[in-house]
Amino acid sequence: MKTVFRAAIVLVLGASLFLVGGLGLWDGPSSAPPTGGADVVVTDPSVVLNAPGRSLDAVIASLQERVRSTPGDWEAAASLGLAYVQQARITNDPSLYPKAETVLQASLVERPESNAGAYLGLAALAAARHDFDEALRFGRLAERVNPYDGTVHGVVGDALLELGRYQAAFASFQRMVDIEPGLSAYARVSYARELQGDIASATAGMEAARGVAGTPEGAAFAAYQLGELAWRSGRVEMAARYYREAAGHDPAWAPPQAGLARVAWARGDLQAAIDGYRDVVTVSPLPEHVIALGDLLTLAGDSIGAEQQYALARAQADLLRTGGVNVDLELALFEADHGDPARALAAARAEWDRRHSVHVADALGWALLAAGEPDRAARYARFALSLGTRDASFLYHSGMIEVARGDVVAARRFLRAALATNPNFSFLYGDVARETLRELEPVR
Amino acid sequence: MKRFVALAGVIAAVLVATAAPAGAHPLGNFTVNRATAIVVHPGEVALTYTIDMAEIPTFQEMPRIDTDGDGSATVDELAAWASLRAAELLPGLAVRVDGEPVALGSVGAPIAVFVPGEGGLQTLRLEARFTGPIAAVPDGGATLSFNDETGDDRLGWREVSAVGDGMTLVSSTVPSISPSDGLRTYPDDALSSPPAVTSMQVVVETGGPALGGADATTGSSQGGSPIDRALGARGGLWIVVGLVIAAAVGAWHALLPGHGKTLMAGAMVGGGARGKQVVVAAVAVAAMHTGSVLLLGLAVVVLAETFRPETLYPWLGAVSGLAAAGVGIYLVRIRWRAWRGGSGHRTHPHEHEHDDDHAHAHSHDALPVDGRLGARGLAALALAGGVLPAPSALLALLAAVNAQRPAYGLALVAAFSVGLALSLLVVGIGAVRVRDALARRSASAALVAPLVSAAAIVMVGAALTVRAAFSI
Numbered sequence: 038m039k040t041v042f043r044a045a046i047v048l049v050l051g052a053s054l055f056l057v058g059g060l061g062l063w064d065g066p067s068s069a070p071p072t073g074g075a076d077v078v079v080t081d082p083s084v085v086l087n088a089p090g091r092s093l094d095a096v097i098a099s100l101q102e103r104v105r106s107t108p109g110d111w112e113a114a115a116s117l118g119l120a121y122v123q124q125a126r127i128t129n130d131p132s133l134y135p136k137a138e139t140v141l142q143a144s145l146v147e148r149p150e151s152n153a154g155a156y157l158g159l160a161a162l163a164a165a166r167h168d169f170d171e172a173l174r175f176g177r178l179a180e181r182v183n184p185y186d187g188t189v190h191g192v193v194g195d196a197l198l199e200l201g202r203y204q205a206a207f208a209s210f211q212r213m214v215d216i217e218p219g220l221s222a223y224a225r226v227s228y229a230r231e232l233q234g235d236i237a238s239a240t241a242g243m244e245a246a247r248g249v250a251g252t253p254e255g256a257a258f259a260a261y262q263l264g265e266l267a268w269r270s271g272r273v274e275m276a277a278r279y280y281r282e283a284a285g286h287d288p289a290w291a292p293p294q295a296g297l298a299r300v301a302w303a304r305g306d307l308q309a310a311i312d313g314y315r316d317v318v319t320v321s322p323l324p325e326h327v328i329a330l331g332d333l334l335t336l337a338g339d340s341i342g343a344e345q346q347y348a349l350a351r352a353q354a355d356l357l358r359t360g361g362v363n364v365d366l367e368l369a370l371f372e373a374d375h376g377d378p379a380r381a382l383a384a385a386r387a388e389w390d391r392r393h394s395v396h397v398a399d400a401l402g403w404a405l406l407a408a409g410e411p412d413r414a415a416r417y418a419r420f421a422l423s424l425g426t427r428d429a430s431f432l433y434h435s436g437m438i439e440v441a442r443g444d445v446v447a448a449r450r451f452l453r454a455a456l457a458t459n460p461n462f463s464f465l466y467g468d469v470a471r472e473t474l475r476e477l478e479p480v481r
Numbered sequence: 482m483k484r485f486v487a488l489a490g491v492i493a494a495v496l497v498a499t500a501a502p503a504g505a506h507p508l509g510n511f512t513v514n515r516a517t518a519i520v521v522h523p524g525e526v527a528l529t530y531t532i533d534m535a536e537i538p539t540f541q542e543m544p545r546i547d548t549d550g551d552g553s554a555t556v557d558e559l560a561a562w563a564s565l566r567a568a569e570l571l572p573g574l575a576v577r578v579d580g581e582p583v584a585l586g587s588v589g590a591p592i593a594v595f596v597p598g599e600g601g602l603q604t605l606r607l608e609a610r611f612t613g614p615i616a617a618v619p620d621g622g623a624t625l626s627f628n629d630e631t632g633d634d635r636l637g638w639r640e641v642s643a644v645g646d647g648m649t650l651v652s653s654t655v656p657s658i659s660p661s662d663g664l665r666t667y668p669d670d671a672l673s674s675p676p677a678v679t680s681m682q683v684v685v686e687t688g689g690p691a692l693g694g695a696d697a698t699t700g701s702s703q704g705g706s707p708i709d710r711a712l713g714a715r716g717g718l719w720i721v722v723g724l725v726i727a728a729a730v731g732a733w734h735a736l737l738p739g740h741g742k743t744l745m746a747g748a749m750v751g752g753g754a755r756g757k758q759v760v761v762a763a764v765a766v767a768a769m770h771t772g773s774v775l776l777l778g779l780a781v782v783v784l785a786e787t788f789r790p791e792t793l794y795p796w797l798g799a800v801s802g803l804a805a806a807g808v809g810i811y812l813v814r815i816r817w818r819a820w821r822g823g824s825g826h827r828t829h830p831h832e833h834e835h836d837d838d839h840a841h842a843h844s845h846d847a848l849p850v851d852g853r854l855g856a857r858g859l860a861a862l863a864l865a866g867g868v869l870p871a872p873s874a875l876l877a878l879l880a881a882v883n884a885q886r887p888a889y890g891l892a893l894v895a896a897f898s899v900g901l902a903l904s905l906l907v908v909g910i911g912a913v914r915v916r917d918a919l920a921r922r923s924a925s926a927a928l929v930a931p932l933v934s935a936a937a938i939v940m941v942g943a944a945l946t947v948r949a950a951f952s953i
Contacts, residue, residue, distance in 0.1 A: 132509025139671035322537045356600045
């Protein structure tokens with residue numbers, strides 16, 4: 038009897054080990070190809086490989102050729118991986134992420150130690166997938182190997198920024214400018230200044246970036262960011278000029294077209310805005326564009342069309358999550374605005390557990406208000422404004438939270454500031470802000 | 482289970498080298514991929530335009546397909562959409578001979594099919610054919626050009642291929658064979674970017690070999706018998722490799738937890754089987770499994786829009802579990818008696834053949850009193866072990882059907898089942914051997930082992946049933 042049991046136990050153990058081993062082997066390829074997607078990291082100017090006069094396509098083609106002809110060239114493989122990540126940020130083609138991962142891992146296999154290029158690429162890849170802890174980890178590894186590379190500090194700074202460690206992030210950006218002044222560095226400095234509410238310096242920084250852009254993509258990027266700065270400070274016509282300039286540099290790039298559609302809306306031409314966004318979501322169906330189109334259709338009274346776009350945005354978010362991209366921040370804002378306060382709150386809380394950035398604080402505050410907790414919401418709304426960021430959306434959220442708390446004076450102050458900063462800050466909530474403010478004005 | 486489905490996806494991709502994607506779209510779920518296959522016949526140019534839309538563009542297209550807005554696309558709606566799309570494409574397909582535009586016209590009904598994609602979303606494949614007359618080619622040849630002016634600049638793979646049929650194409654700027662097999666396989670190469678070819682130019686000369694059956698009409702895999710297409714298109718060696726892999730995966734599948742293996746071994750020991758019966762049982766399970774895969778595959782293909790196989794899995798799992806538990810309970814009852822009789826009276830277990838008759842009259846042919854599985858028991862065992870189709874086999878079948886190689890799909894499933902049967906056979910014979918060895922060593926083991934096995938079957942059956950019930 039004992040022997041039977043012993044034999045059975047040995048058999049079972051052997052079989053389970055075999056299975057675990059086998060599944061482990063199989064699991065490799067099945068978990069390998071997560072696809073990435075939407076990118077909110079606006080600090081990265083997408084032109085780490087800023088080879089003058091050569092578009093990123095050409096850079097990628099020559100690196101592909103190089104890696105193919107010289108398989109052991111781990112540096113070329115690492116550069117190619119990084120270039121893929123950059124390309125993905127421009128084209129929003131998520132299928133580039135698995136490719137990037139493949140060549141970066143291959144580079145690491147070839148050279149497992151002190152491979153700064155591969156660390157850098159993996160950091161950029163992690164950031165693109167919104168895994169900022171991982172991005173920082175790889176960024177630090179790259180920094181240890183190669184502290185005199187400006188790009189490394191840029192990528193480390195990006196991760197720190199998204200994690201809410203602002204002073205350290207700004208210091209990294211400063212090191213980047215010191216070592217390697219250029220489009221990437223200037224663009225990051227510009228964003229740091231904008232976050233601190235200094236729009237004039239931010240604009241100057243981005244102007245400097247535009248001045249040194251060496252590729253059409255780089256020039257388009259800088260011009261678009263200038264357009265965004267103008268737009269976010271309520272200067273519609275200036276924004277329109279910059280968007281047109283960006284579109285001229287890179288006609289196939291969707292963001293400037295979206296900018297021009299927003300301009301059309303601000304000028305009162307709703308139909309042109311809808312047509313513009315339809316074109317944008319055909320070429321680049323990112324959730325942010327899809328939601329914008331949904332909002333515009335809502336304004337036009339086409340609730341069925343709007344629901345279709347919102348459903349697409351939800352499907353997108355699911356696909357991104359399946360592909361290993363964290364979309365909690367975007368989801369929280371979307372659900373707080375469009376329907377499900379409980380989901381919004383859960384997503385915002387999850388993201389806040391990961392990182393304490395002003396954007397996450399804003400989303401959590403807004404979600405808490407939607408969930409009926411204005412007092413706690415106010416704490417996070419204050420955090421969101423703690424850097425001095427002049428973001429009309431943050432200010433509007435703060436204002437509505439104060440309305441719910443009954444602090445009329447504070448509410449008035451926030452809503453006025455929101456509308457003064459950018460009267461066109463939202464397709465849906467601009468009128469709400471104006472209406473609320475009118476109701477709050479003392480009766481004369 | 483999720484992991485297992487992912488695993489099955491990988492296996493399916495390996496199995497059917499020709500498959501359209503069953504999981505995530507290989508080029509990313511934003512893409513709209515397009516291929517133009519041109520065949521130059523004497524006096525006519527034929528063009529097949531294929532579009533493979535990944536999840537997101539398909540989702541975006543749905544309002545145009547589901548014209549009655551009821552949330553689902555019927556076969557008629559899909560066909561209407563396909564015709565509409567073909568009509569939209571037509572003006573953008575610019576074929577010129579020596580600079581003169583060729584008047585193209587639609588040929589036949591365009592084909593549109595949904596293919597399950599990632600995240601519960603669909604992908605969509607459209608194949609439209611066009612032809613146009615061309616004048617007799619003068620000596621020295623004529624220049625034929627194609628330019629895709631359909632004006633769709635969404636991300637995606639874009640290729641053009643051109644081949645002559647009774648005509649010779651000289652200095653073509655594009656390959657004669659589609660690099661992606663008509664958007665069925667995308668090379669998985671991290672070192673290349675998808676092609677962005679939207680035009681071609683070639684010098685056409687009269688004369689040349691006729692195209693073989695498969696490519697004669699459109700340059701894609703139309704015509705020829707299904708088996709020719711299945712076996713001819715990929716080359717014999719790859720077919721064989723695919724079949725061998727399928728058999729190997731089948732064998733592997735039998736060894737996965739919660740499947741035929743435990744049942745088989747248990748039933749053989751518990752059922753007192755001999756060699757021949759092991760073979761019969763293994764074949765029965767494999768046959769049941771084949772039938773189950775084919776039926777489910779058929780349901781998926783025929784009821785594409787309304788039927789989701791994953792909803793059926795828990796129910797099949799429950800059936801499988803209940804059948805297993807049933808087999809187990811029968812065997813336990815038999816063996817319990819045998820053991821009590823055996824240890825209590827120290828008599829030969831075969832004595833009970835007679836005095837058990839009255840107690841088991843109702844189950845006589847299912848389980849003869851010596852504990853062997855009769856016809857009904859065998860059927861129950863086959864049901865338990867085979868009714869739940871392996872997702873990998875199902876995916877392989879669907880992928881092959883989708884790649885218009887149904888015969889290959891059937892062959893793959895058959896090979897899979899052969900592997901399954903062989904694996905079960907080995908397990909079953911091994912179990913019988915072990916049992917016999919034990920029986921030689923001790924009489925009580927000869928009685929206990931079958932009882933333990935039978936009890937194990939009951940537990941496995943119960944576990945399968947409970948698990949399935951929770952996911953229903």
